[in-house]
Amino acid sequence: MTTKFAGQEGFQWWFGVVEDRKDPEKLGRVKVRVYNFHGDKIQTPTNDLHWAFIIMQPTSASFSKIGLSPTGLMEGSTVFGFFADGSNGQMPMVLGSLPGIPDKDVSKHDVTPLARDINSINKSTIGPEPPSSYGGTYPYNRVYQSESGHVIEIDDTPNKERIHVYHKKGTYFEINSEGRRVQKIVDDDIEVVVKNKTVYIQGNYKVEIKGNSEVVIDGNVNVKIKGDYNLDVEGIIRINGRNINLNKGMSGAARIGDVADTADSGNSPGTNKIESGSSTVFIGD
Known part of the structure; x- marks a missing residue:
């Protein structure tokens, strides 16, 4: 440098093209071939170019792992910058990149x-x-x-x-x-909630599953339905519980040909066959 402090020689700005971004210190630095300064790769090989720092925007701290990473430039990016050491040209700084339309294509x-x-x-x-x-x-x-x-x-x-x-x-x-x-989601979707989760839906809720579904609950399940509950199963319904309690006096529809146990004297269990019309079977004790 020809002056005591950087910046005292005037503002030496330039345009150039990024040729290397594999900064060994991983600070986001790039090697830039400056137009009308470095010549071609025969005159100045890429390895001989100095690493240029990226001047980050002031909304990024660039300190103590806080802020945006200074990565983003690619080999081939056209950039604008300056030499912090003036005409000495040993301390390049990049201020920004410039988009364009190569060959007007x-x-x-x-x-x-x-x-x-x-x-x-x-x-x-x-x-x-x-x-x-x-x-x-x-x-x-x-x-x-x-x-x-x-x-x-x-x-x-x-x-x-x-x-x-x-x-x-x-x-x-x-x-x-x-x-x-x-x-x-084109692959698996995994959601982990460490504490509680609340879902509130003012409209309707529809779930369509093409495969199987499994729900494992370690605690209790309470379902409250103010309207009807319709369950349509083409296969078999299996209910396995230590005790199954149904409300006393509730009724369910029976089909012709079904049999039901009643409290009528003289009838054996399972012999009260429904032969016509419909009937009601009382559930509970």
Whole structure:
């Protein structure tokens, strides 16, 4: 350096392209080939480039493991920065990245299509799953898209406001402009609640299971139904309990051909056969 303190030589800014992001210290630093400064790779090999620090936004602490990670730039990213040591050019700092359209070819556009009015996520729907509520219009849809294909959308498009979080395998949740939430899990879904859980539903509740269902409860179960309770089982119902108590005097319908035990004198158990019409069988003692 030609001055005593960094920054006293003036602001030496530049544009460049990231060539390496495998920072051995994992601080998010990158190696940048600065335009009109480093020349080509023969003149200055990538290994000879200095590691450039990323200037993080002030809403991130960048201290004591708190804040956003300084990762995100890729090999090929065009960046803007400056040399903290002026014309010496040994202390590069990156201030930001610049998107573009390489070769003016729209198919190479650096900005995700989701932010450019194009729903590039193709979802196959199953069961009652509705189609996507995507209606993004540039420049209202703020999108984060990762290298592998994970997506987070915060869409402020008028009348199409939406929040969408998508995993590259197809699992997602989406909240549309009316507040409706759609959630889809393409693999196992595991939920663990350490304490209590309350579910309150003002409308109807429907569960459809294509496979089997199993519920294991260590305590008691209390079910209160103010209306009717209809149970339709095509197979066999098996009830196994130490004691089964039914309300005294309750009645149940019987079919023609069924038999019932009664308290009539002279009748043997199981000989009171229903031969016509319908009858009522009293349950309880």
